[in-house]
Every structure is written in C-alpha cells, then in structure tokens.
Amino acid sequence: MKLTYPTTLVLHALGQGFRHGFEILDVTGLPSGTVYPILRRLEREALVSADWEDAAIAREEQRPPRRYYDVTPAGQLVLATALARYRVPRSIAARARRLRPAGAS
C-alpha cells in the first residue's frame, strides 16, 4: 500500500495512543474527509485493528459506542519505516502532548 505523508501522520497519531477518529483529526490537523478513508485503508491492510468501546460507557454518556483503532504489530513495522522516510513536524508532537486524553495508553 502507498505510504503517503497523511497516512504516516495518522499512523503516528495512533502510535502515540490517540485511538478515536476525531482525536486523530485534532492531533494531525487533517480534515475528516482525509483521515477516515486512510483509517479504512489501514484497517483493510490489517495495519490497524478496530473495536467498539464498552457499551456501558456509551450508555452512561447517552450516545452510541465509539470505535477505536490500534496499530497492529505489522502496522508498527510500517510506521517505523515511514518515520524513517518522513519527518513528523514537531508541532504535532506538541499538539499531541496538549491533547493527550486522560487514561489513554
């Protein structure tokens, strides 16, 4: 699969522990119309895995369950290669620190 710069940013954000679609938008600054197709592609290539949040949490917050994504071991490898090719701007790392949600790994 083609490893574009936006794909790298998304993988990197996932690797940093940002697991939900909208968090990735906030961290990478990419529009949702870009991030979601990338997530789909990564999922199709088995570079990330996806699962649903616990239904109890969703019920308590009165909304549907959120979907979260994780980098698979194969994804980690690809990410390492990609990071060697692209430089992730420092601003993203800074934004990542600011936005890091409580309790995220």
Add this chain to the structure above:
Amino acid sequence: MMSPFPLRLALWLIRVVAVLVPRTRRHAWRTEWEAELQYHAAYLRRRPRRSWWADMDLISRALGSLPDAAWIRRQFTLDAEVVHDVVYSTRALVKSPGFTAVTLLVFATGIGAAIAIVSIADTLFMRPLPMPHPERIMTIWQQNRASGAERLDVAPGNALDWLARTRSFQTLAIADPFTFNLNFAGREPDYLTAARVSEQFFSVLGAPVLHGRLFLPEEYRRRAGRVVILSHALWATRFGAESAIIGAQVRLDAGAPYTVVGVMPRGLELRLFDDRARRAEVQVWMPKPEFDEAEFKQRVYGAWNVLGRLRPGISVAETQAELDVISHQLAHEHPETNGRISAQVVPLRVHLAGGLRALLPFLLGAAAILLTVSCGNVAILLLARGSARAREFAVRQALGASRFRLVRQMVTESLMLAGAGGAIGLLVARWMLDLVGRLRPADIARVDRMTLDARSVALACGVTAVAAVLAGLMPSLQLSRPVSAAALREGRTGPRRAVGRALVVVEIAAALVLVAGAGLLVRSFMLLQRVDPGFNRDHVSVLQVFASSRIDTPEKRIAFFEQALVRLRALPGVVAAGAVTAMPFGEARVIARGLLEIPGHPAAPPEDAFAYTTAVSGDYFKAMDVPLIAGRLFDATDTAASRQVLVVSRRAARQFWKGADPIGSRVRFQFSGKSFDAEVVGVVGDLRHEALDAPAAAEVFLPYVQSGFRALTFVVRTAPDSPADLRILKEQIWALDPLQTIFSAASLERLVWQTLSQQRFNLVVLGGFALVTLLLAAAGVYGVISVSTSQRVREFGIRAALGATHGDIIRLVLAEGMTLAVAGIIAGISVAIPTARLLKTLLFGVTATDPLTFLTVSGGLAVVGAAACYVPARRALKIGPAEALR
C-alpha cells in the same frame, strides 16, 4: 436535553450520506460517525463559551463523512460512475481551496437567507394554530371612516349589537381585557394581564383545555364565585406546571382567592392587549357576568375585543358585507356616536401577523432575488474556473468522454458545492433567525419562537438541488461544446464571456432593486426620526401607575398622587415633575375622548366634535417641554373647589374655534363619568400620542384635582447628570405605599423608540439582504472581469507593445466593467421604479420614486462596480508585454 442545532444538523447529514454506504456496513458506519460527533459535541458543550467557529467545525467534520462513504462504496462497486464523479469532484474541489471557499460562501449566504425568510413566512402564515379550523376565526374591530383609524377596540354597545344582529357566525363572543395588580408582601408589586370573556368565547376558539375544564354556564352568572382559567405560560412559570393546581385556591391579588378550574393549551395566542404592552397575551381568564344596561348604552368608550367563528362556507367578504349593513343601521340609529364608525373583519391569522404582513411580499421577493444572484454568482465562478480547466475538458473529450459525461461531472461538482453550501446555509439561517428574534418587533407575535424544523430542512434540500442544477448546468453546457484542435492548444475563448456578462447585468439589476428599496426605507426612517412630536424626549422618566383598589375614592387618589409628586419633586436633580392621565407613547394606552360642546358655537359634525380629554397634574407641560402659546397654565389657584378650567391644544383651538381666540370661552364635556363646564384659560402646543407618523389630534387638558381619575403617569424631567434613575423614582412611590404596582417605568426616549420597532425591523431585514446582494453582485463583476482580463492578456500585451500606457489599459478594463454596470443599473431602474410603488405603505415622507434615493443608489452601485473592476485591472498591469506575448 435537546441537542443543539449544529449537532442535529450534523447527525442529519450523516443520515443522508449513509445512503451511499452499502447496506451491510451502513449501521456500523453510522454508529461510528454519530458516536464521534456526539462525543465531540458533548466536549464542546463543556467548554465555557460556544463559538460559531466550533459550530462550523462540527459541520465540516460531518461533511468529511462524504469522501469516507464514497471510499467505502468504491470498495464494493468498483466502477460505479457516480462514485467516480464524487471522488473526482472532491479532488478537483480540494485542489482549488480558494475557489471552493468562495463558492461555498456564496451558496451558503443565498440558501441561508432564502431559508431564513421562508421560515419567517412559514411561522407567521402557514404553521397551524392550535385550534380547529383556525381560518374560520375572525376578529372584529371598529374603524373610523373619518380619521381612517383602523382596528380600534370596540365599544360595548356596538359589540352587543353586532352579537345580536349578525348571522354569519356560528358563535360570536367578546373579551374584555384588563390588568390587575398583584400585591404580595415582600415581593415587588407586579401586574397580571387578564380578560373577562362572554359565554361563547371558548367555543369560538374551539381549543380544548389542557387540564381541568372550561367555565360552566352557571359560572357566567353574577356573583357566581371567583373562578379562573390560567394561561399555559402563567401556569408553567408561576405554578410550576403542576396539574394538581386544578381545584386549588390561588391568591392573585389582595382580594379573596380564586379557584382554578382549567389551564389553556400551550401556544394559544390572541394578542388582545395593546401592541406596545410588554405582555400582549392574556394570563388569566375569567367569566364575564351578564351584560348590564350601561354596557348596552356605551358606544363611545370601551376596549372590548370581539372574536367569532364563521359558519362553514361563509367567506370573509360576505361577513364584512353583512357587518357593513349593520354599521349603516347603527349609524342611522345613533348618528351622534356611530356616524363614522364601521366594523372591520380581520382573520385571526392576519391579526396575529401584525405589521409584518405588509413586509412579507418584499421579504419573499428579496429572498428570491438573493437566491438568483447567488446562483448567478456560482455559475460565474464555475465558468471562470471552467476557463482555467478548458484544456482539461478538451483533453478528456478528445480521449472519448461523452458530452453527457462531462456535464454530469460538472453538475455533480456543483451539487456537492451546493450540498455543503446548503448545510452551512442552514447554520446561517439559524443565525439570521436568532438575529430577527433579538430585534423582535413588539407587535409581531410568535417571532421569537421561529424554529428550523424538518420542513425547513426539506425546503433547504429542494432549494439547494434546484440552485445546484441551475448553477452547474449552464457553464457545463458551455464548456462541453465539441472541441477543435485549437482549443486543445490554448483553451477556448468566445461566447462563454457573453453568458457571464449577461449574468452580471442581471445581478446588478437585481441588486439595484433591493438596494433602492432599502434606500427608500433608510430615507423614511431618517425623516421619521426627525419628526417633532411636540415635546422634548431627552432626560425624561415616565412611570405609569394605576392606583390600587385600596385607594378607592377620587379624594384619596388625588391625595396619593399629590404626595407622590411632592416626593418626586424633592429629589436632587429633578427639574420638573408632573403627571398625566393619557401619556403620549405610554405603554398602556389610556386614552379618553369626549364630545366638546361650546355654547355660542355651532355644533361641529359628529366626527369633528371629539377631542382627547386629558387630566394633568403638577408641572406636566414643563416636564414635557410643551410650549405655552397663549393664556396661562394651571397653577395652585386651580383646586377641586375652584371654577373648572381647561387648557386646549393648538390643534383643538383651530378645530373648534376656527381661528377665534378660545381663551375665556366655555366648554361642556364629559370626563370619567363626570360632566364638566369649564373655562378655557390657555393654549399649548400639540403632542403626538400614538406614533411619530401619526399627526397630533385635538386635545383638551383639565386639572387632575378636578377629576380624580384612577390612573396617572408620572413624568419627571431631570438634569442631564441627575442621580435620580428609574429605581429611585419607583422607590418614592413605594415609600408611600409598598403594595402599589407600577405598571411600567421607562425613559420617554425609550417609549418613543419602541414605537419605531416595526420600521427598524423592516430596515434591518431588508437593508441586510440588500447589502448581501450588493456584495454578491460586486463579486460577480469581479469574477467576470477577472476572467475576461486574463483572456485579454495577449491583447493588452500587444497594446502595451504598441505604446498604450497603464492608464489606457485600466481604462479599457474599467470600460468593459462599467458597460456592464451601467446596463445593469438601467435595467434595474426600469424594474425598480414600478416595484418600489408597492413599498408605499412602508414609506414615510418620501415618494416611492424619490429621485435623490435612486440617484444615490445608482451612483453607489457604479462606484462598487468600478471598485470591483479595479483589482483585475491592476493585475493586468503587472504582466509585462514580453510575458504577455510569449
């Protein structure tokens, strides 16, 4: 909790886009998007301030679901051409963000404004009223054929004759609105709006009670007990929306308690109270006991409302004709009082719409114009972009793309733009409605409850689709013309420019029509504000007081008000303090009119024999700054025991004495049920009472000490930097009687300002739309001239090489733009002049074809057009001849 509007809009977008996702994955896809959006919205809600930027962000995130859905679909149906179009269009739009942003803005403005206006119209005119067959409910008013005054409250005698003689109505009833004081110890005294209603009243409305029951027939008997029905609003705010209130005894005033028998449904609006009052709706309903003899005879005073439900199949015109006949009979039977009075039938819905009714056609027209201009602009933008993409189109055609395929591609693109624009447009519409709600003209009921609902959204979709196809089709047909080899080499030129120019001319013409209309309103408003009402409204505080029921005799009232005036006058910074029964521009209109008889003068025809009769106390004229023209004002020598005296207004002097000196003359009249025989001692200037555009009526003034009327309005003029604000003034009255209600307290400036709310509303709404249209038209000129300039670069290069100066080239570009602007202005004027006549009812002091306004507007438009040409012209200059000729 109801989700805020942007979130609802975003979720709605997801639902629409989900159609693209293959069914097997649709549910999961929707859940994921909805969860993220709701989570994000909840996060935004926790933040201290909601900003419009956050709303936009939410919508733009939701819009991202479209490429996502398209991507998923492509995985399943690899060669679906629709998906290809969407993907291709997305890519093309993302590649030119500037173009996309401008186009979105134009679409959003046009669609948003159109939706906002249609929502206003919908709320006011089409939404069902909470009653069965509301179209059959009529209100009936008195009309004075002599003065032209319309929709006057009805005198009891006339109402009762109408009730007895008409046949058009299934049921007919009266309501007698009044206010009563709420005096609870420890709480600031307040008042409630109430109405006594006759037996048929609730069957006219046909609305069932929400809780409890209606009044029983025996409760309409005299001394039948104290029962009330509460309005939904009062029940919800004061009684906590408890259904247990039914049967309970409630204390509404200082008297004995009332038994609550029912609660009316929500949304029942009748606007029985005066337009200007803060509360136009009845809060408490009470049964009206049988009519008495005095009511049958009273044909001059009275503030009854008459409502009726028409028999099925009877039209408004037939009813009006029947009432005209009855009015004629009454005029014969009672020529003194009914000579010029007729009945006026107004459907309830029209009555509720208030003054906005006159504005509505213009609003709809403005919306149509704005939408047209937006579509035109998007077409121009697409054309402009098309000329940049001409080569791409030519290549695709040469490679075998059919014309249909290319057109579809472009229409898809404009549909996507319009879809996104429409979504943003809904937000824009919400903001506009909030703005309109905030302006809230006092006499337009329901205006603060305007909502966007499924109907508006459906409308938005329709408008969007039509706009997109219109805006996309024209340029795409132009651009997809069969190609020649030359086009492949250098892109095309030619007839496309003609289309763009035609669009610009139409836009300028449309903008001129709107701007001219707004210009006329601005002129009217300026003239209206300059009208001299006959008094000086700066630094005057006004407190309207209805003496409470404990102050029950004229003597007690005179003493109470006199003490209050002494206290007010003693405050530091008070220049003059007085009081009056009929306060000009007052919130509660207490107006008494009486028949004047002047011995030695022939009786005037009945319609000219009436004058406002007003009692004044203290330094009323000084506080209002009304000039004394002849004779003297009232002074300490005018007491209850002294001979009765009268001061007349200049207009009264002219109307009744026809140029003779009124001073010393005797006048007989009735006031507040007492007969007066007074001597005229002075003449003062005229005061306008109702509105700045209503001329002053004849008015005569008597000293308050000789009347003892129930209500009085204090008028206090203070020095500019006086510490005596409304609070301190109110405290002076409560110091005398802590339970005395103050009906309203405001500055005189504010009271006058309130009467202009309708004009202000017209001005802001129409003016706002005109401004937006003007900007869009300017953008159109800019777009067309930019394209044309870029196509003429080679020509400019040759000219420059042959010795043309910068000035020459700017002139060339300006000439092209100004030709369009002038053509648009001429077309616009020829449309605007006949159209502006329709505005006549909204204008004051200017004619609909006011040359000054039209000249200013045309000049302004020409300047805007020239400014829009200047930027492309400067750009053309930057290209050197060598570069242009390459």
